[in-house]
Amino acid sequence: MHNHDAIxxxxxxxxxxxxxxxxxxxxxxxxxxxxxxxxxWEFPGGKxxxxxDVFSALRRELCExxxxxxxxxxxxxxxxxxxxxxxxxxxxWIILEWSGEPASLGNQEIRWVNVDDLxxxxxxxxxxxxxxxxxxxxxxxxxxxxxxxxxxxFSGVKACFSKGLKIFQLRLNLDNDKKYQFIVDTLSELxxxxxxxxxxxxxAGDIEKYTIGGIHLNSNxxxxxxxxxxxxxxxxxxxxxxxxxxxxxxxxxxxxxxMSPVLFTNSHPEAKVLGWEKFSELINGINMPIYALGGMTxxxxxxxKTYGAYGIAMVGAIWESDKPGSIKNLTDIQ
Numbered sequence: 001m002h003n004h005d006a007i008x009x010x011x012x013x014x015x016x017x018x019x020x021x022x023x024x025x026x027x028x029x030x031x032x033x034x035x036x037x038x039x040x041w042e043f044p045g046g047k048x049x050x051x052x053d054v055f056s057a058l059r060r061e062l063c064e065x066x067x068x069x070x071x072x073x074x075x076x077x078x079x080x081x082x083x084x085x086x087x088x089x090x091x092x093w094i095i096l097e098w099s100g101e102p103a104s105l106g107n108q109e110i111r112w113v114n115v116d117d118l119x120x121x122x123x124x125x126x127x128x129x130x131x132x133x134x135x136x137x138x139x140x141x142x143x144x145x146x147x148x149x150x151x152x153x154f155s156g157v158k159a160c161f162s163k164g165l166k167i168f169q170l171r172l173n174l175d176n177d178k179k180y181q182f183i184v185d186t187l188s189e190l191x192x193x194x195x196x197x198x199x200x201x202x203x204a205g206d207i208e209k210y211t212i213g214g215i216h217l218n219s220n221x222x223x224x225x226x227x228x229x230x231x232x233x234x235x236x237x238x239x240x241x242x243x244x245x246x247x248x249x250x251x252x253x254x255x256x257x258x259m260s261p262v263l264f265t266n267s268h269p270e271a272k273v274l275g276w277e278k279f280s281e282l283i284n285g286i287n288m289p290i291y292a293l294g295g296m297t298x299x300x301x302x303x304x305k306t307y308g309a310y311g312i313a314m315v316g317a318i319w320e321s322d323k324p325g326s327i328k329n330l331t332d333i334q
Contacts, residue, residue: 010080010089014058015045016073017134018095018102020112026134027102028121029065030109041121043092043130044110054091062095065106072097077133077288079253081126081232092130116195128232132214133255133289135197136235137166138301138311140291142201144267144319145173154186156319161194169216169237169313171201184210197235204229214255219245228253239293246286258313259283261294262304266316268294280307 018027028041046061048054059070073093080089104110113121118131141160147153157168170187174180184200188211191198197213200206206215207230214235217225222238222245229252230236238249239258249257261271262279273294274282283290289310292300297317304312 010087012048012054012089012091013045014048014054014061014091014093015043015130016058016062016070016093016095017043017076017130018062018068018098025112025114026118027066028111028113028118029104029106030111032106032108039122040124041111042124042127048091055093058093062098065108066100066102066110067105068098068100068102070095070098075287077130077255079126079129081129083124083126088126090126090130092133094134125232129253129255132232132235135166136256136289136310138305139165139298140167140169140311140313141165141318142169142293142313142315143171144315145171150179150183153183154190157187158190160318161190161196165196166194167197167199167235169199169201171216181210184212188212199235199237207231207234217254222248222252225252243282246282246290250286250288254288256289256291256310257286258291258293259309260292260313262292263295263300265295266320276303276307279309283308 019025027044029044031038031040031042033039044062044065045058046065048057055073058073062068062070073095076092076094078089078091080087102110115135123131143153160168168187168191170184172180172183188198191213199214199216200210200212201216201218203221204215204225206212214237215230216237216239218239219241228236236252236254237256237258238245238252238254239260240246240249241260246257246259259274259279259282261268262274262276264273265271279292291311291313292304292309293313295316296304296312296314298314301312
């Protein structure tokens, strides 16, 4: 749970993200006219009662609101949000197994919407965080810090996107501003074509300068902020190497964090490797998507999930290939 002010000052709300069988649509409902933030769309859920555990509240709310019985759900992430008139703590769960046919029992319109269309609906501001978070995919690809030939970068990213990758981060050490702008613009356009998220490893101010889906802060940048430095309409990520950094990231309401290095990696041969057990221990109790980074290949995804990771982030496995665009270790992404 995020380390925020006493929970009793906040309205504790539990939210269920319900997917259809093919996992391409999510159920949303429209708030009725007499409610706070009337006529906005939202994810089903409601207040956790005093002395009620969160999963019980989730089951009760979805039963009352939609008439479904939740059998299995996973805590996904949580976020605090301050409206001018009230403070909320949103506890977000992914509904994995349920029975019954969702029906509107609370006089609210309900609708199955394509995941990619969520941004076309008017949601309360606090829900922007949820929308950006649920668009995260368990597979995350990062660029190298330098390239002799940028056409190799472009063709490589295109190859990943064409195989279904949905999130890519540019992490370049480049002093040439004009060239940098060109690279960012090219990748931004590519991501747009494939409906993927393009994240820039940089500083909060980059959100104003470039057309991007979000910002990733390195651990030094992370230390500079006391609250989330960019709006919830964007994805915010952070690099962490210990528990203190993870807690800091959670306090900033990031959408995800990297924990590294899990295994040996050629890019940081001197770094002290965590190993899976330590990785698992460090991320325990941190309620947000965490990616394992360092020495990851596509084959590590299941192992990472076993140890509590949301997914894996890869650098070397993608770029240490024989020819530009031939992406090793990345079969069709499910």
